[in-house]
Amino acid sequence: MNLTITDVRLTPILVADPPLLNTQGVHQPYTPRLIVEVETADGTTGIGETYGDTKYLELARPFAEKLIGRQVSDLNGLFVVADEVVVDRSRVSGQVDVGGLRGVQTADKLRLSVVSGFEVACLDALGKALGLPVHALLGGKVRDAVEYSAYLFYKWAGHPAGVRAEKDDWGAAVDPAGVVEQARRFTERYGFTSFKLKGGVFPPDEEIAAVRALAEAFPGHPLRLDPNGAWSVETSLKVAHELGDVLEYLEDPTLGTAAMAEVAARTGVPLATNMCVTTFAEIKEAFTRDAVQVVLSDHHYWGGLRNTQQLAAICRTFGVGVSMHSNTHLGISLAAMTHVASTVPNLHHACDSHYPWQSEDVLTERLTFDGGRVAVPDAPGLGVELDRDRLAELHRRWLDDDGCLRDRDDAAAMRVADPGWVTPSVPRW
């Protein structure tokens, strides 16, 4: 067995995305992803996936070159190599990721988001070469299936007229009845039993009404609301007070560790985050101040599957819950999430997944949810297979784009429908 990396292929693609609303604006009709393939001297190929915006591609290219000749098993070495890749300062100074939706933007976090795609590809190749599933390389699964929640979004029926887009069959959801209808479809199609609503879109009273409607339609089911930091401390407390009896947790009601700590101190409703704790450096202050009770890990920006396990261990040590965040990803990342989630003993909440919103994929066979769960693959590597024709088609779309869609910009997409739209200042309410 020769595990020397002889080739790395990077394929940026654009995948269809429905008009999902959030506090920044609306999703563009196509969203960028990067597919990573790592090939070894004995012909084994591993695949990974990460963000595909320009700032990630800029780092992924020099990083890929440095991997040739290294061992696919040298996972720790990936971080050493990443440190050698220069990050353009303009990409990080005082920046937040995707308008703030994914928290602070640091050079390290940018590097880790790139490393994660390669780490997954290396684990996939290593697993295939050894005949072991990725979860075995991570120490072994402690469950056979991983539970996901329905990720509900306010959405329009379609992208604005005249905009090139793929059609979706979810319909509109702009009020409580629409949200409940969407939730019903999620349960019918995938069997999810817990629900997260992306909020921060409408005034809080309307979102409270939507969560109440969900609670009535699905009594006893775990519910979450995530306005992406759009509310003040006082508004967060009001929402927590009004929905405290039905919420499993409130996710990033307000922006920043200090404000989250204030809310946490004045409500019994647990707070979750994928905005104020998105790097190891942010943990100490947040945990010391008891600002968050659940951290939603995202293996992309935490730096891969093994870093996710480390984060889970830290959370366990401090009695903080752990679950997973997800953003417009394809099946490779869902498989990767499922493998790592299967190894985390203290996973007490269903993970988020955007996968049902992504009608397109680069796999020969889509992953399926059964009773809201994805079965942990036991085949070697990730247990999924790349569809090269499909990959080529989605790459062609990326090549044909004039550059407008190569970087996610929810505010720009909103301005197509509402030319006067400016990104709301925070707190919005």
Ligand SMILES: O=C([O-])[C@@H](O)[C@@H](O)[C@H](O)[C@@H](O)C(=O)[O-]
């Ligand atoms: O895709 C979106 O619009 C979400 O708002 C996403 O950007 C968030 O990062 C994320 O899913 C979240 O849970 O906050």
Ligand SMILES: [Mg+2]
């Ligand atoms: Mg969130």
